[in-house]
Amino acid sequence: xxxxxxxxxxxxxxxxxxxxxxxxxxxxxxxxxxxxxxxxxxxxxxxxxxxxxxxxxxxxxxxxxxxxxxxxxxxxxxxxxxxxxxxxxxxxxxxxxxxxxxxxxxxxxxxxxxxxxxxxxxxxxxxxxxxxxxxxxxxxxxxxxxxxxxxxxxxxxxxxxxxxxxxxxxxxxxxxxxxxxxxxxxxxxxxxxxxxxxxxxxxxxxxxxxxxxxxxxxxxxxxxxxxxxxxxxxxxxxxxxxxxxxxxxxxxxxxxxxxxxxxxxxxxxxxxxxxxxxxxxxxxxxxxxxxxxxxxxxxxxxxxxxxxxxxxxxxxxxxxxxxxxxxxxxxxxxxxxxxxxxxxxxxxxxxxxxxxxxxxxxxxxxxxxxxxxxxxxxxxxxxxxxxxxxxxxxxxxxxxxxxxxxxxxxxxxxx
Amino acid sequence: xxxxxxxxxxxxxxxxxxxxxxxxxxxxxxxxxxxxxxxxxxxxxxxxxxxxxxxxxxxxxxxxxxxxxxxxxxxxxxxxxxxxxxxxxxxxxxxxxxxxxxxxxxxxxxxxxxxxxxxxxxxxxxxxxxxxxxxxxxxxxxxxxxxxxxxxxxxxxxxxxxxxxxxxxxxxxxxxxxxxxxxxxxxxxxxxxxxxxxxxxxxxxxxxxxxxxxxxxxxxxxxxxxxxxxxxxxxxxxxxxxxxxxxxxxxxxxxxxxxxxxxxxxxxxxxxxxxxxxxxxxxxxxxxxxxxxxxxxxxxxxxxxxxxxxxxxxxxxxxxxxxxxxxxxxxxxxxxxxxxxxxxxxxxxxxxxxxxxxxxxxxxxxxxx
Amino acid sequence: xxxxxxxxxxxxxxxxxxxxxxxxxxxxxxxxxxxxxxxxxxxxxxxxxxxxxxxxxxxxxxxxxxxxxxxxxxxxxxxxxxxxxxxxxxxxxxxxxxxxxxxxxxxxxxxxxxxxxxxxxxxxxxxxxxxxxxxxxxxxxxxxxxxxxxxxxxxxxxxxxxxxxxxxxxxxx
Numbered sequence: 001x002x003x004x005x006x007x008x009x010x011x012x013x014x015x016x017x018x019x020x021x022x023x024x025x026x027x028x029x030x031x032x033x034x035x036x037x038x039x040x041x042x043x044x045x046x047x048x049x050x051x052x053x054x055x056x057x058x059x060x061x062x063x064x065x066x067x068x069x070x071x072x073x074x075x076x077x078x079x080x081x082x083x084x085x086x087x088x089x090x091x092x093x094x095x096x097x098x099x100x101x102x103x104x105x106x107x108x109x110x111x112x113x114x115x116x117x118x119x120x121x122x123x124x125x126x127x128x129x130x131x132x133x134x135x136x137x138x139x140x141x142x143x144x145x146x147x148x149x150x151x152x153x154x155x156x157x158x159x160x161x162x163x164x165x166x167x168x169x170x171x172x173x174x175x176x177x178x179x180x181x182x183x184x185x186x187x188x189x190x191x192x193x194x195x196x197x198x199x200x201x202x203x204x205x206x207x208x209x210x211x212x213x214x215x216x217x218x219x220x221x222x223x224x225x226x227x228x229x230x231x232x233x234x235x236x237x238x239x240x241x242x243x244x245x246x247x248x249x250x251x252x253x254x255x256x257x258x259x260x261x262x263x264x265x266x267x268x269x270x271x272x273x274x275x276x277x278x279x280x281x282x283x284x285x286x287x288x289x290x291x292x293x294x295x296x297x298x299x300x301x302x303x304x305x306x307x308x309x310x311x312x313x314x315x316x317x318x319x320x321x322x323x324x325x326x327x328x329x330x331x332x333x334x335x336x337x338x339x340x341x342x343x344x345x346x347x348x349x350x351x352x353x354x355x356x357x358x359x360x361x362x363x364x365x366x367x368x369x370x371x372x373x374x375x376x377x378x379x380x381x382x383x384x385x386x387x388x389x390x391x392x393x394x395x396x397x398x399x400x401x402x403x404x405x406x407x408x409x410x411x412x413x414x415x
Numbered sequence: 416x417x418x419x420x421x422x423x424x425x426x427x428x429x430x431x432x433x434x435x436x437x438x439x440x441x442x443x444x445x446x447x448x449x450x451x452x453x454x455x456x457x458x459x460x461x462x463x464x465x466x467x468x469x470x471x472x473x474x475x476x477x478x479x480x481x482x483x484x485x486x487x488x489x490x491x492x493x494x495x496x497x498x499x500x501x502x503x504x505x506x507x508x509x510x511x512x513x514x515x516x517x518x519x520x521x522x523x524x525x526x527x528x529x530x531x532x533x534x535x536x537x538x539x540x541x542x543x544x545x546x547x548x549x550x551x552x553x554x555x556x557x558x559x560x561x562x563x564x565x566x567x568x569x570x571x572x573x574x575x576x577x578x579x580x581x582x583x584x585x586x587x588x589x590x591x592x593x594x595x596x597x598x599x600x601x602x603x604x605x606x607x608x609x610x611x612x613x614x615x616x617x618x619x620x621x622x623x624x625x626x627x628x629x630x631x632x633x634x635x636x637x638x639x640x641x642x643x644x645x646x647x648x649x650x651x652x653x654x655x656x657x658x659x660x661x662x663x664x665x666x667x668x669x670x671x672x673x674x675x676x677x678x679x680x681x682x683x684x685x686x687x688x689x690x691x692x693x694x695x696x697x698x699x700x701x702x703x704x705x706x707x708x709x710x711x712x713x714x715x716x717x718x719x720x721x722x723x724x725x726x727x728x729x730x731x732x733x734x735x736x737x738x739x740x741x742x743x744x745x746x747x748x749x750x751x752x753x754x755x756x757x758x759x760x761x762x763x764x765x766x767x768x769x770x771x772x773x774x775x776x777x778x779x780x781x782x783x784x
Numbered sequence: 785x786x787x788x789x790x791x792x793x794x795x796x797x798x799x800x801x802x803x804x805x806x807x808x809x810x811x812x813x814x815x816x817x818x819x820x821x822x823x824x825x826x827x828x829x830x831x832x833x834x835x836x837x838x839x840x841x842x843x844x845x846x847x848x849x850x851x852x853x854x855x856x857x858x859x860x861x862x863x864x865x866x867x868x869x870x871x872x873x874x875x876x877x878x879x880x881x882x883x884x885x886x887x888x889x890x891x892x893x894x895x896x897x898x899x900x901x902x903x904x905x906x907x908x909x910x911x912x913x914x915x916x917x918x919x920x921x922x923x924x925x926x927x928x929x930x931x932x933x934x935x936x937x938x939x940x941x942x943x944x945x946x947x948x949x950x951x952x953x954x955x956x957x
Contacts, residue, residue, distance in 0.1 A: 005648075006647065008661060009661075010642040011660045011661070011662050012662075015670065027608050028609045030607065031604040031607075049552055049586050052545075052549065052596050052597045056552075070558075071558060072562035133475075135473075456929075456933070459931040468947070627852055627853060628903060629904050631905070632855075643877055643879075648880065716871075718856070729855065733813070735813040741814060744858040754905055
């Protein structure tokens with residue numbers, strides 16, 4: 001049975017019939033010659049594809065591998081450098097396509113209306129089960145999920161391989177640095193879609209979590225700058241909340257504002273002169289939120305009554321951040337309206353730094369607007385988890401602004 | 416006459432020369448093997464069951480894990496099966512890209528397989544290191560095109576995931592330039608090496624008729640003298656446009672399988688050169704833009720097969736009209752090529768078992784599925 | 785290169801092996817969904833062979849038509865139709881398309897004659913089918929589990945095999 005094939009022929013491999021050496025042992029020596037040549041050449045570094053000799057070894061830890069752009073390792077999430085907005089809109093495409101089902105996410109909701117927002121609240125990827133297929137990056141219509149080049153992921157802590165949004169977030173500039181041409185292709189569409197989505201995102205929703213405070217602070221600064229334009233301290237103008245404050249209006253906040261307005265009115269009537277008192281750093285029992293609230297209320301009341309300097313100490317209890325927030329806001333408002341020098345102490349609670357931060361920012365703003373000199377002191381923050389740093393930053397900024405305002409005030413007084 | 420007794424011993428499951436977790440129950444009479452039963456399943460993960468729970472596209476990266484040496488070939492067989500089931504056209508250029516990748520994979524696989532074979536013979540890592548170095552270059556190319564070295568996941572229904580990076584073809588040309596020197600050297604290193612010949616010639620003979628009856632495929636079948644190559648027998652993709660020969664052995668022993676693989680690397684290089692020549696004229700992009708990836712094929716069944724470096728790799732798919740395959744069956748070459756192992760080893764020495772096993776070239780990921 | 789297709793095979797086999805070829809019944813494949821598009825019935829174009837005549841038909845393919853290469857044996861569990869279908873695929877060494885014969889056996893009595901005595905290459909295919917689907921190949925010399933361990937109960941590829949829970953882990957956990 002002979003078999004013919006198209007475009008080619010069946011060739012029988014030559015077994016020994018075409019031997020070059022008649023003397024036994026010569027074949028062995030010949031092959032040893034090959035080994036010898038390789039050994040001799042192995043001292044030469046050579047990464048030329050057209051040469052088969054020399055060493056191709058990369059001295060890895062010292063020498064970083066030159067990864068191609070398309071290289072894919074683990075998925076990451078992108079956010080815009082400028083606005084801090086995440087590109088992800090939680091469309092669930094990647095979660096659906098993921099072959100080992102390691103992507104999980106929840107959609108963000110507007111806190112006031114409760115409606116879904118094109119933004120992601122939490123995003124989890126189980127890196128330990130991820131098979132790096134890259135489907136998630138392929139299907140993502142918003143170019144929000146991309147494959148990272150970072151490959152040194154070994155860890156002794158298995159739990160850390162369940163990665164949350166906080167650790168998945170990377171700025172667009174990072175992706176651009178590892179895959180310039182790929183990003184160039186996706187860039188225009190990605191930004192266009194992002195602009196559309198930002199419009200539908202109220203407030204700080206959709207901003208990378210570690211940037212929320214920075215962005216909020218910046219917004220507050222802008223607002224403060226805008227507010228500083230109308231001249232001296234109209235202490236109790238309408239408590240037109242700066243944009244930073246205009247967002248979440250939870251019932252508690254509303255109540256706080258109401259209280260503040262009342263306090264302001266009271267202080268207006270009393271027309272007391274501001275007196276300077278050193279910031280009291282008395283620590284209340286931190287366990288009880290009630291105490292903090294009480295302190296705040298007391299502070300507000302004293303401000304109301306005397307228009308003098310209350311030492312509004314808000315030591316928020318770590319258990320109840322809401323109350324702490326409230327207290328801080330009240331203290332701030334009271335200070336604002338009374339035009340006095342409260343020592344608004346915001347000791348951020350370790351559980352919810354965001355609220356504390358927010359309060360600090362608000363306090364700062366209030367102080368600025370009042371044009372008085374509150375010594376907003378930021379106590380050396382409690383065991384600061386990762387992004388308390390930002391909170392501190394905001395608080396420091398607030399303090400600085402307040403100090404500046406105080407200096408100006410002093411000058412005007414002297415004059 | 417000395418009275419002897421038969422003895423049953425285990426080779427494996429944990430043994431460096433079994434290419435994975437593979438066990439052989441060997442009955443020996445002295446040093447001579449009288450029976451051998453392969454036992455496997457240690458890596459069994461019910462791949463087919465997993466695939467039936469996944470959508471068609473989700474299975475693509477899982478096929479990578481079958482024969483992890485040749486993920487590109489697995490991708491191609493699976494993509495072809497789904498394309499035939501749904502009726503997706505593949506642009507010409509995409510077909511060329513596919514052929515290019517699969518032929519590169521063939522070189523890569525044979526370079527590795529021969530290295531391991533020689534390693535099994537006791538020549539240690541010498542040849543393996545040389546083969547691995549060439550393999551690294553090819554893996555670099557794969558990485559630049561697909562993003563991964565081993566689990567490429569490069570193919571999609573209707574084409575490939577992205578076009579080649581600009582420096583791919585120049586680097587490939589360089590690689591092909593070096594290829595003859597590499598293959599010649601490999602041949603020189605081993606072809607007339609007395610050690611290799613002692614261990615390979617006349618060992619593990621699988622006669623022609625038995626090879627056919629055992630349904631072995633790939634280099635094992637061709638080593639036994641049957642020029643059956645799916646690329647020629649039932650040309651798929653654009654393989655009918657290339658000139659290449661089919662090497663066959665004459666005896667069917669380890670040495671023949673070794674020589675067939677060396678010759679196949681040369682033929683793959685020939686195909687690659689023709690691909691590079693014809694690629695610029697090829698029409699269409701890297702993927703059919705109309706091809707949907709979340710396919711819902713009509714009710715029906717399909718069997719698509721390719722000549723993977725290890726043999727005939729086929730996918731049998733049955734669709735019930737939903738987005739997930741109703742039945743997904745892999746015809747794994749490594750698995751079927753193991754069928755005659757007992758017959759091939761009978762009458763040889765224990766030390767020959769690892770050599771014969773090495774010459775079959777199995778990957779346990781594919782055997783156990 | 786031989787050029788036989790499925791219809792040729794059916795005609796030839798019906799002529800040369802009277803009674804071996806069965807009329808194919810359309811298969812439902814999966815249970816019809818409550819809503820959404822209804823999948824059509826699956827009508828195969830391949831030759832359907834009576835289980836008792838399988839070896840005869842396979843040898844006919846090999847010895848008279850020259851399709852000596854048994855490439856694949858696949859089992860499909862058509863739960864909705866209450867049957868197993870075995871798909872035997874043969875190729876000619878000279879090339880060309882393959883020929884397929886199919887055998888349908890009831891799910892409650894999955895027995896089919898083994899091809900292994902005549903075709904040693906069917907050995908692992910049949911063991912795999914036995915292991916994962918529980919098809920009994922009568923006449924197989926070594927019909928044992930090939931992937932799962934010998935003590936394993938049940939056939940994991942069957943469509944009614946429970947997909948969740950693991951009795952080896954234990955129900956208490």
